[in-house]
Amino acid sequence: MKQKRSICLSLNQIKMKNCPYCGNNGKFYLKVYSRIYHRxxxxxxxxxxxQESYDKSVAVYRDKYFSKYSSEQLRGNRNKLFESILNRIERKRQVGRLLDVGTGCGFFLVAAQKRGWKPAGIEPSMQSVEFGRKKSRLDIFHGTLMEYAGDAKLDAITFINVLEHSVEPWQEIERAGKFLKPGGLIYIRFPNGLVHGKIQLLASRIGLSNRVGRFLVFHKYSFTPGYIRRLLSDSGFSEITFQNSQLSEGDPGGLFSNVFVTRAAKRSFYLVAKAIEIITHKQLLLGPSLEVTATKRYAG
Ligand SMILES: [Zn+2]
Known part of the structure; x- marks a missing residue:
């Protein structure tokens, strides 16, 4: 059984030696710039x-998300990704009620609405909420999933590059389960911790750690399929299926010389990873981003 540990909510930063999920002794895994990660x-x-406190973490997204992070959505760089996510969900469920956690300006909700879903979102940034409400008359709750009060009638709930930013992602998944119907679907997209970790480890061995760091994604947590499988299973989900996720078209880190090179490079990475996924029957997932779906178990 998992052992939940509540991270102190009053201090700005908390040192975590032991695993915050299961309490096991954590060991040094890698360093990204000045940040140290345990595994x-x-x-x-x-x-x-x-780790930052819950309050400080939410404040960052409440106060700074729109100015710092909304540009990729506003440029439409995620529109094709959103369509691919809906394609995946609709292969598993009929359209119905959907909740998107950390929905930003609501472009995913707009895409879902066009396909017949009754979508709603949750977003801590008031500027983003106002953008979505005014531009597209979207149903967006201003706050966090922990503050949201809904009924347990959702057909699907989505976390698109959100969970790895959460202070206590296991609390979010448990709460998500309360809002889903039995048999409802959860969808999570996240950076592939195994791939980003292995590249960083290799780079640090040959002295290129800082140069490679900007190509890699490490947030509060770095998720492996093994951890996400355990988290979902512990939280009452079954039929857990992973695959490589299509990549967004943006280049927020300014890694490539122009938009065409960005698209070509990302498309190539994705196609190679997809080919390996198919050849290995989903045993080897080497894409930079993964997605997982799982079903809320029926009681008993
Ligand atoms: Zn652990």
Whole structure:
């Protein structure tokens, strides 16, 4: 059984030696710039040794999300990705009620609405909420999933590059389960912790750690399929299926010389990873981003 540990909510930063999910002794895994990450040998969670408090973390997204992070959505760089996510969900469920956690300006909700879903979103940034409400008359709750009060009638709930930013992602998944119908679907997209971790480890061995760091994605947590599988299973989900996720078309880190090179490079990475996924029957997932779907178990 998992052992939940509540991270102190009053201090700005908390040092975490032990795994915050299962309490096992964490061991040093890698360093990204000045940030140190540990990896739990029991549940496979990769976590930063210092974490912000819940309050401080929410404040960052509430106050700074729109100005710092909304440009990729506003440019439409995620529109094709959103369509591919809906394609995946609709292969598993008929359209119905959907909740998107951390919905930003609501472009995913707009795409879902056009396909017949009754979508709603949750977003801590008031500027983003106002954008979505005014531009597209979307149903967006201003706040966090922990503050949201809904009924348990959702057909699907989505976390698109959101969970790895959460202070206590296991609390979010447990709460998500309360709002889903039995048999409802959860969808999570996240950076592939195994791939980003292995590249960073290799780079640090040859002295290129800082140069490679900007190509890689490490947030509060770095998720491996093994950890996400355990988290979902512990939280009452079954039929857990992973695959490589299509990539967005943006280049927020300014890694490539122009938009055409960006698209070509990302498309190539994705196609190679997809080919390996098919050849290995989903045993080897080497894409930079993964997606997982799972079904809320029926009681009993
Ligand atoms: Zn652990």
């Amino acid at each position: 739990c040998s029991k549940c496979d969670l990769i976590y930063k040794d210092f």
